[in-house]
Amino acid sequence: MAILFRSTPAATARWRPLLGALLPEHEIRFWPEIGDKATIEYALVWHPPAGLLASLPNLKLIFGLGAGIDHLLRDPALPRQVPIVRLVDPYMTDAMSEYVALSVLRLHRQDLDYLAQQRTGTWEERQQKNAAERPVGILGFGTLGRDAGRKLRALGFEVAGWSRTEKSVPGFATFAGADGLDLLLRGSEITVCLLPLTPETRGILNASSFARMPSGAGIVNAGRGGHVVEADLLRALDSGQVSGAVLDVFDDEPLPPTHPFWRHPRIIVTPHVAAETHPPTAAPLVREAIRQCEAGLPIANRVDLARGY
Ligand code: NDP
Ligand code: OXD
Numbered sequence: 661m662a663i664l665f666r667s668t669p670a671a672t673a674r675w676r677p678l679l680g681a682l683l684p685e686h687e688i689r690f691w692p693e694i695g696d697k698a699t700i701e702y703a704l705v706w707h708p709p710a711g712l713l714a715s716l717p718n719l720k721l722i723f724g725l726g727a728g729i730d731h732l733l734r735d736p737a738l739p740r741q742v743p744i745v746r747l748v749d750p751y752m753t754d755a756m757s758e759y760v761a762l763s764v765l766r767l768h769r770q771d772l773d774y775l776a777q778q779r780t781g782t783w784e785e786r787q788q789k790n791a792a793e794r795p796v797g798i799l800g801f802g803t804l805g806r807d808a809g810r811k812l813r814a815l816g817f818e819v820a821g822w823s824r825t826e827k828s829v830p831g832f833a834t835f836a837g838a839d840g841l842d843l844l845l846r847g848s849e850i851t852v853c854l855l856p857l858t859p860e861t862r863g864i865l866n867a868s869s870f871a872r873m874p875s876g877a878g879i880v881n882a883g884r885g886g887h888v889v890e891a892d893l894l895r896a897l898d899s900g901q902v903s904g905a906v907l908d909v910f911d912d913e914p915l916p917p918t919h920p921f922w923r924h925p926r927i928i929v930t931p932h933v934a935a936e937t938h939p940p941t942a943a944p945l946v947r948e949a950i951r952q953c954e955a956g957l958p959i960a961n962r963v964d965l966a967r968g969y
Contacts, residue, residue, distance in 0.1 A: 662699050663950075664716070666691035667706040667725055671937065675704075678943040683950070702950055706937070710735045713742070721745065721953045723946050725937050727752060727804065729963050730857040730884060744963040745949045749941050753807045756854070756935035759882055760808035761815060763906035763928070764850050767878035768794050768817075772904045772926055791816035797848030798822065799841075799864065800855035800883060801834065804935070808854065820844050824860075824967070845869055850878040856969035857884035865889065870896035876903040882934040885910035890921070897926045908934040 663686045665675060672690055679688045686702075689695055691712075700716045706725040713722060714737035722744045724732055729746050732738055766772070770786050777784055796812055798805045801821030809819040809832055820833040822844045827834050835844045841864075845851065851873060855861045865879065866889040879902055881888055890911065896902040906928045907921060913932055921927050945961075952959045963969065 661701045661718075662687040662689050662695065663702040663704060664689050664691060664694055664700045665704045666708050666712065667704075671706065671725070671939070674939045675943065678939050679704075679946075682943050682947050686950075702953075704946055705732070707731045708735065711737045713737070714739050721949065721959070723747075723949055724963070725942070727935070728856055728884060729969065730886075733965075733968065740965055743953070743959055744965070745959055745961050746963050747937060747942055747945065748803055748961045749938065749945060751938045751941040752935040753804055755938075756804045756882060757808045757811045759908065759930075759934035760852055760854070760880060761811050763880040763882075764796055764812060764817065764852065764878075765815070766906060766928065767850050767880070767904050772928070776925060792818065794818075794849050795820065795847055796850045796852060797844040799844070799851065799853045799887075800861075801827065801829065801832075802854070802856075805852075805854040806832075808852065820847060841869075842872060845872040846874070848877070849874055850880065852880040853883040853887050855883045855887060857886045858968035860968075862886045863889050865893065867892040867895065870902050873902070875901055877901070878903060879905040879907075881905070882908040885913065894920060894924070897924065902926075904928075906930070908932055 665688060697716050698718055701718055701720045703713055703716060703719055704723045704725055713719065719739060719742050722742050724744060724746045727747050729744060732744060768791060773786055795818045798809050798819060798821045801823040805821055806829060809821055812819050813831060820835060821829065822835045822841055824836060826836045853865060864887050870892060893905060904926045908930045909932055915921060915929060921929055949959055
């Protein structure tokens with residue numbers, strides 16, 4: 661029986677030698693050379709073409725090669741009865757926390773202003789507060805959000821987290837639901853989005869959210885591009901209600917060359933690199949999921965399709 665691997669050509673080149681070595685008892689097939697579909701039991705995929713997974717009649721497990729699984733849910737033919745596992749890799753968690761700490765610090769330390777001053781050769785001190793005076797709110801207080809929160813706290817920031825279900829996390833103010841979102845937005849000078857993209861979270865960073873933030877708020881979005889209503893963000897930046905945004909993810913990726921975000925003086929763009937999948941640490945997680953599946957054990961990090969993440 662075989663494993664099907666499907667990702668970008670660059671990722672395929674990195675995974676190919678690891679999978680062969682870690683799973684010698686399996687035949688690994690690399691899309692588009694998939695051979696007899698009936699013999700494929702496991703699929704390791706990132707952005708699979710619509711219908712591919714549904715065409716595999718004996719699929720036992722789908723392993724999404726990322727933390728987010730929205731790339732799978734956009735396939736209307738996704739075989740929903742097949743268990744889906746997502747990537748929960750401490751290596752990626754560390755990477756995301758680095759990205760969040762860097763981005764929050766850039767906004768907090770007024771990097772956008774100093775970069776503008778550098779371009780005009782302007783030597784001018786700006787008033788600066790300490791981290792303890794800059795409350796940060798994290799939308800999505802799961803694996804990534806909580807780790808980023810802990811690291812921001814170590815830097816001195818007051819951190820609050822928002823999740824779907826109520827939780828108590830020592831050292832953090834925690835919020836849930838619509839009222840909780842309102843409180844978090846009103847109290848956060850920098851809002852970080854680390855939510856999964858679901859029908860409930862799509863467009864959550866919109867004109868109404870920006871209006872509820874303190875004037876001059878900062879935004880970091882490393883969740884998904886679909887969380888931001890782009891036109892609303894541009895308006896909020898142009899009015900000064902939002903003073904800066906660090907964006908790693910976009911509705912349309914790669915971000916088209918003519919997109920206004922590229923040249924906006926109050927936006928920092930990175931090309932979806934906050935926490936890249938890291939094959940050397942991710943491949944053993946794939947092997948473990950397959951082992952659990954074959955042994956009939958509960959499979960870790962299974963996606964709950966009813967919740968959408
Ligand atoms: P988790 O599932 O561990 O955490 C998700 C969090 O979001 C949970 O706290 C969950 O609440 C909360 N949440 C979900 N839906 C809602 C809602 N409707 N209202 C309020 N809170 C909600 O996911 P991860 O932390 O591992 O990953 C989060 C996302 O980060 C991924 O889905 C992906 O989109 C993005 N990502 C981006 C990367 C990048 O490079 N830019 C890399 C990796 C991930 P609860 O705790 O109650 O379940
Ligand atoms: C992920 C991502 O979800 O890289 O893992 O965006």
